[in-house]
Amino acid sequence: MNDSRDHILTTSLKLFLQKSFKEVTMKEIVEHTGLSKGAFYHYFTSKEQVFMEVINHFFREYLHEDYSQLPTESLAGFYQSILVNLDRRNEGAFFTSTGEPNDEEAFNINHYYLLFDAIRMLPAFKQKQLDHQQEEFASWTTVVTKARSNGEIRSAMTDEQIAKLFIYLSDGVGINYVMTEGLSKVRQELQSLWDGLYNTLKD
Amino acid sequence: MNDSRDHILTTSLKLFLQKSFKEVTMKEIVEHTGLSKGAFYHYFTSKEQVFMEVINHFFREYLHEDYSQLPTESLAGFYQSILVNLDRRNEGAFFTSTGEPNDEEAFNINHYYLLFDAIRMLPAFKQKQLDHQQEEFASWTTVVTKARSNGEIRSAMTDEQIAKLFIYLSDGVGINYVMTEGLSKVRQELQSLWDGLYNTLKD
DNA sequence: CATTAAAAACCGACCGTTTGGTATGTAAAG
DNA sequence: CTTTACATACCAAACGGTCGGTTTTTAATG
Numbered sequence: 001m002n003d004s005r006d007h008i009l010t011t012s013l014k015l016f017l018q019k020s021f022k023e024v025t026m027k028e029i030v031e032h033t034g035l036s037k038g039a040f041y042h043y044f045t046s047k048e049q050v051f052m053e054v055i056n057h058f059f060r061e062y063l064h065e066d067y068s069q070l071p072t073e074s075l076a077g078f079y080q081s082i083l084v085n086l087d088r089r090n091e092g093a094f095f096t097s098t099g100e101p102n103d104e105e106a107f108n109i110n111h112y113y114l115l116f117d118a119i120r121m122l123p124a125f126k127q128k129q130l131d132h133q134q135e136e137f138a139s140w141t142t143v144v145t146k147a148r149s150n151g152e153i154r155s156a157m158t159d160e161q162i163a164k165l166f167i168y169l170s171d172g173v174g175i176n177y178v179m180t181e182g183l184s185k186v187r188q189e190l191q192s193l194w195d196g197l198y199n200t201l202k203d
Numbered sequence: 204m205n206d207s208r209d210h211i212l213t214t215s216l217k218l219f220l221q222k223s224f225k226e227v228t229m230k231e232i233v234e235h236t237g238l239s240k241g242a243f244y245h246y247f248t249s250k251e252q253v254f255m256e257v258i259n260h261f262f263r264e265y266l267h268e269d270y271s272q273l274p275t276e277s278l279a280g281f282y283q284s285i286l287v288n289l290d291r292r293n294e295g296a297f298f299t300s301t302g303e304p305n306d307e308e309a310f311n312i313n314h315y316y317l318l319f320d321a322i323r324m325l326p327a328f329k330q331k332q333l334d335h336q337q338e339e340f341a342s343w344t345t346v347v348t349k350a351r352s353n354g355e356i357r358s359a360m361t362d363e364q365i366a367k368l369f370i371y372l373s374d375g376v377g378i379n380y381v382m383t384e385g386l387s388k389v390r391q392e393l394q395s396l397w398d399g400l401y402n403t404l405k406d
Numbered sequence: 407c408a409t410t411a412a413a414a415a416c417c418g419a420c421c422g423t424t425t426g427g428t429a430t431g432t433a434a435a436g
Numbered sequence: 437c438t439t440t441a442c443a444t445a446c447c448a449a450a451c452g453g454t455c456g457g458t459t460t461t462t463a464a465t466g
Contacts, residue, residue: 004415022225026452036417037453043415047452109319113223116312119382130383156406157399164396168375169368175378176371179322180333193367196360200403203359207441229426239443240427246441250426 005043008033013054017110021051021117048121055118055125062089063115064132067139075147075201078140079166079194086187109178140166153201162201169193208246211236216257223316224254224324251324258321258328265292266318267335270342278350278404281343282369282397289390312381343369356404365404372396 011033015024026047030037044050065085071077118125140163147153155162170190177186214236218227229250233240247253268288274280321328343366350356358365373393380389 020223020225022223025450027450035415038418038455039416041453045453109322112315113319115382116316119312133379133383156402161396161399164392165372165400168372168379168396170375171378172371172373172375175374176336179318180336189367193364193371196364197368199359228424230424241429241431241444242442244427248427 002043004033004035004039008035008040008043008050009054009057012050013058016051016054016114016117019110020113021047021121051117052122055114055122059114059118060125060128064128065136067135070139072139072143072146074150074152075143076152076198078143079198082170083187083191083194086190090187112175112178136167137163140164153198154203155201165197166194169197205246207236207238207242211238211243211246211253212257212260215253216261219254219257219317219320220313222313224250224320254320255325258317258325262317262321263328263331267331268339270338273342275342275346275349277353277355278346279355279401281346282401285373286390286394286397289393293390315378315381339370340366343367356401357406358404368400369397372400 008029012024012029015028015032018024024047026037026040029047029050030040033040040050044053065082070081115129119129137160141159144153144159144162148155148159153162157165173186173190173193177189211232215227215232218231218235221227227250229240229243232250232253233243236243243253247256268285273284318332322332340363344362347356347362347365351358351362356365360368376389376393376396380392
């Protein structure tokens with residue numbers, strides 16, 4: 001039905017993945033869509049609006065792992081599933097929902113621009129981000145608690161500390177590799193560190 | 204001597220700490236300095252140039268911990284020193300070199316904009332960043348190696364893995380707190396996690 | 407199926423403002 | 437009297453956005 005509107009949205013997303021909100025111009029959006037300024041403003045009222053919709057439609061679901069769908073029987077299985085999902089999102093595509101392929105490069109430094117822009121411009125998004133972080137923390141903590149009572153792991157640290165260890169480790173690996181090479185090595189790096197940490201807790 | 208020039212530099216820094224390069228306008232720089240456009244272009248040839256100098260003069264030394272000055276006798280002492288230095292930089296000021304006080308808020312989300320802008324715009328800075336990361340990794344690894352042979356710690360993980368654990372943990376804590384609250388809690392959070400990790404390695 | 411009127415989709419010229427940067431001038435310093 | 441340090445008016449280009457008009461699609465009617 002609304003073909004052009006979706007086309008504008010996905011095209012804008014591609015641009016916002018390459019530059020910050022301020023750096024992407026209306027001219028670029030219009031030219032990349034192949035449409036005209038009139039067409040754009042027929043569907044959207046402003047550059048801000050298309051940004052907002054881009055964030056809400058694509059970026060949020062792309063960023064946020066769904067922790068409720070993860071297996072929680074063991075800590076090892078839990079983090080292994082996250083790694084597998086990370087793989088899927090990397091090789092897969094950004095636009096799975098629209099069926100469009102991801103011919104662009106993988107996760108990179110610009111994703112942080114986009115994330116930060118969204119946080120600064122959209123209070124609702126910032127709240128979602130906060131909620132997601134809490135959910136992430138709660139999920140990890142639950143799994144760690146269970147793993148400890150199972151006898152899967154043991155440690156002098158609190159469950160919360162261990163949960164944070166895993167979470168911050170993944171964030172740290174991400175931002176480090178984004179600043180240097182690509183995200184290609186992130187998966188194996190994260191696997192190696194999580195495994196090492198896990199084995200330390202297991203002994 | 205060159206009073207106005209330095210004034211422009213520090214004023215520009217303050218602005219670049221609040222917005223991205225693109226978002227900071229010449230008008231803002233000129234108005235905040237209290238000088239005129241003519242004055243600005245008397246000392247600098249472009250907005251890019253003042254950005255470049257801002258990065259080289261202030262930001263780099265602010266960001267980069269000097270690992271050669273840290274005590275390496277024990278792992279505990281090593282990371283404790285880093286935490287103390289982190290304190291100093293937080294409460295202290297951004298402009299220690301010029302003696303100006305830091306009345307602005309502490310490290311926040313905009314610092315990442317600045318960091319990313321610098322990486323994208325200044326290849327030399329990116330290289331310095333990379334070198335610094337390598338130096339950081341090398342320092343941690345050395346300290347961990349020594350700590351292990353000392354009998355201070357023991358672990359099934361390699362020295363490199365342990366080093367990365369500490370490094371990525373700090374990066375992860377930083378970016379997480381920047382996105383939510385401030386950097387106020389980062390220090391204690393990092394202390395808690397590093398301590399927990401350390402004790403696990405010690406047992 | 408053809409006719410037609412209304413609505414939706416789309417175009418590109420145009421608008422006021424802001425952008426980074428320049429040119430010209432002048433007052434002060436050496 | 438020359439150089440340095442500023443100020444200000446000005447510029448072309450780019451900015452996000454508007455508007456009047458044209459084409460295309462849709463839906464109702466005979």
